[in-house]
Amino acid sequence: MTDFDFSVERKRTNSIKWDRYPGRDILPMWLADMDFQCPEPILDALRRRIDHGVLGYTYTPQELYDAVLNMLAEEYDWQVDPEWLVWLPGIVPGINAACRSFAAPDEEVITSLPTYHPFLDAPQISGRRLLTVPLVLDRGRYVMDFDELEHSITPRTKLLELCNPHNPVGRVYTREELTRLAEICLKHRLCISSDEIHCGLILEEGARHIPIGALAPEVAAHSITMMAPSKTYNIPGLCCAFAVIPNRELRQRMIGTMRGLVPFVNVLGYIAAAAAYRDCHEWHQGLIAYLRQNRDLLEQTVARIPGIGMTHIEATFLAWIDMRGLGLEYPAKYLEEFGLGVSDGRDFGQAGFIRINFACPRSRLKKALSILEDAVGQLAAAPSGEEVPLAH
Numbered sequence: 136m137t138d139f140d141f142s143v144e145r146k147r148t149n150s151i152k153w154d155r156y157p158g159r160d161i162l163p164m165w166l167a168d169m170d171f172q173c174p175e176p177i178l179d180a181l182r183r184r185i186d187h188g189v190l191g192y193t194y195t196p197q198e199l200y201d202a203v204l205n206m207l208a209e210e211y212d213w214q215v216d217p218e219w220l221v222w223l224p225g226i227v228p229g230i231n232a233a234c235r236s237f238a239a240p241d242e243e244v245i246t247s248l249p250t251y252h253p254f255l256d257a258p259q260i261s262g263r264r265l266l267t268v269p270l271v272l273d274r275g276r277y278v279m280d281f282d283e284l285e286h287s288i289t290p291r292t293k294l295l296e297l298c299n300p301h302n303p304v305g306r307v308y309t310r311e312e313l314t315r316l317a318e319i320c321l322k323h324r325l326c327i328s329s330d331e332i333h334c335g336l337i338l339e340e341g342a343r344h345i346p347i348g349a350l351a352p353e354v355a356a357h358s359i360t361m362m363a364p365s366k367t368y369n370i371p372g373l374c375c376a377f378a379v380i381p382n383r384e385l386r387q388r389m390i391g392t393m394r395g396l397v398p399f400v401n402v403l404g405y406i407a408a409a410a411a412y413r414d415c416h417e418w419h420q421g422l423i424a425y426l427r428q429n430r431d432l433l434e435q436t437v438a439r440i441p442g443i444g445m446t447h448i449e450a451t452f453l454a455w456i457d458m459r460g461l462g463l464e465y466p467a468k469y470l471e472e473f474g475l476g477v478s479d480g481r482d483f484g485q486a487g488f489i490r491i492n493f494a495c496p497r498s499r500l501k502k503a504l505s506i507l508e509d510a511v512g513q514l515a516a517a518p519s520g521e522e523v524p525l526a527h
């Protein structure tokens with residue numbers, strides 16, 4: 136059993152998260168990978184495969200089909216035909232392939248703001264047009280503004296990009312919300328590309344993740360549902376994900392877009408994914424319990440810091456903090472001056488916010504929160520006109 140309090144040294148271990156600030160003493164709490172060691176059953180499976188000594192090209196192993204189909208049936212009561220699965224070396228290639236497959240050049244792709252930045256990049260990279268509709272706060276909860284969404288759709292809008300659970304706002308959309316969203320998409324003949332990479336990270340007691348493709352057969356026929364073990368079991372570097380695409384025509388379009396460009400999943404990614412879904416149930420429960428406590432600590436701390444705020448995190452290990460009250464142009468840069476490395480809201484399409492990854496040993500989270508408190512306090516304490524470290 137992993138001791139989540141144990142601090143693994145990640146500096147100089149080929150980690151994008153930890154290598155971002157060379158020569159500077161900055162605690163990295165930005166990129167969405169966890170600082171925990173991945174579960175022992177995954178490491179064991181990888182060791183056994185590596186000991187074989189040959190790492191060639193590979194078909195998707197039957198054990199992975201079995202593990203994924205079981206997981207979808209048990210967790211979501213979703214009976215999936217193995218033919219519907221399209222294997223991906225990451226969700227981001229899936230997001231990009233979906234844009235190219237389901238909207239033609241100059242047609243429109245619509246999504247909510249803020250959002251995971253590849254949703255914003257993908258339409259632009261491929262010459263599609265991006266439409267955005269802000270999420271709105273309703274009784275302290277981020278929700279979609281369905282009227283505004285429907286109002287924004289034009290005859291050229293062909294694809295909706297959904298993030299559920301939502302990065303960065305941490306929402307788990309309810310059946311009612313998803314049903315309403317799907318009704319709008321079906322009415323206007325939009326395809327739905329749903330990124331559900333955080334579906335194994337539901338922190339809210341009683342909340343349930345609902346895959347978009349499991350909502351109703353007519354929704355399944357117009358959607359692609361993408362999932363991966365990478366966030367939940369901390370194996371994002373192994374690059375194994377999948378899309379469930381029940382509609383044959385949509386599936387053929389995705390496969391056609393990817394052909395010759397998107398690499399096959401590698402053998403270690405496959406082996407790790409199978410072990411994750413099959414053998415790591417207990418570890419997963421331990422992780423969720425630990426993350427809940429980290430989330431509670433973070434929410435309580437933010438609540439007592441004047442000038443900043445956040446909504447309750449229902450899922451993910453990411454906190455979306457509103458710093459607009461502090462009047463900083465680049466709050467993430469400001470915090471770097473104090474030794475805290477977070478993501479800036481601008482990356483997600485909303486300036487004035489920061490995103491903190493709290494999937495780390497509690498001692499590290501406490502240190503990060505104390506830096507945050509101190510940095511914000513100094514700002515509040517500075518008489519107007521007095522120099523505080525500049526946000527660039």
Ligand SMILES: Cc1ncc(COP(=O)(O)O)c(C=O)c1O
Pocket residue numbers: 167224225226227228251298302330332333363365371376
């Ligand atoms: C919502 C979301 N989708 C996709 C990814 C990345 O997926 P992948 O590494 O499989 O391309 C992330 C990583 O942070 C994410 O938060």
